Amino acid sequence: MIKLNASYSKKVPAEQEYSSKSFMACVEVELPTGASARELQDKIHDTFELVKQSVESEISGQTGQRSSGREERPQGRQQRPRQHQPDGKASNKQISYLLDLAKSRGVMPRDLDADIRQRYAYAETVYDLSRADCSFMIDHVQRQKAAA
Structure with missing residues (x-):
């Protein structure tokens, strides 16, 4: 396992x-250990762009007309950066696959949605996820399944 x-x-x-x-x-x-150098390079680039875009988006929201009335999340909780779905909504196929994986792992949809709310400030349910974040959740559930 490679961590980025x-x-x-x-x-x-x-x-x-x-x-x-x-x-x-x-x-x-986490990146797959069997990935090629090009796949790793692409994933590194995409991940950094996601983080950079999230910060820039937050800055433009903070310095614009919006006030920061959001709740603060408790420290110590593992989170991904807030994202405003720059890559569009997750496809029905992605969502269906994520739900099927979770079901096969014994994870109830309400528990999956709770995990999503904890990780992503913009999403309430699996249906609110962006393509990239749904992909991350699929990988996350697959790793859980492999560990079980």
Whole structure:
């Protein structure tokens, strides 16, 4: 198993003179050990772009008209960066496959949705996932299945 850690941080000027706000996102993903060098390179690039895009999106939301009235998540909880579905919604085929995998593992849909809510600030259920995040959840459930 190969682990990839990708992080991106950026400071922007704050409202007060001589102050700044820092934004950072970090994600850890597992990569298959049998992947080719090109596949690894593509996954590294895609993962870093996801993290970078998430930070930039958060900055534009923070510095725009939106106020940050969101709940803070407890520290220590493993999270992926918040994402605004830049790659579009997950396909019906992806969602169906994820649900079938979860069912074969004995994971109830409500438990899967709870896991999704914990990981992704934008998603309430499996049907809200982006393509990339649904793919991540499929990999996650497959790893659980292999471990069982």
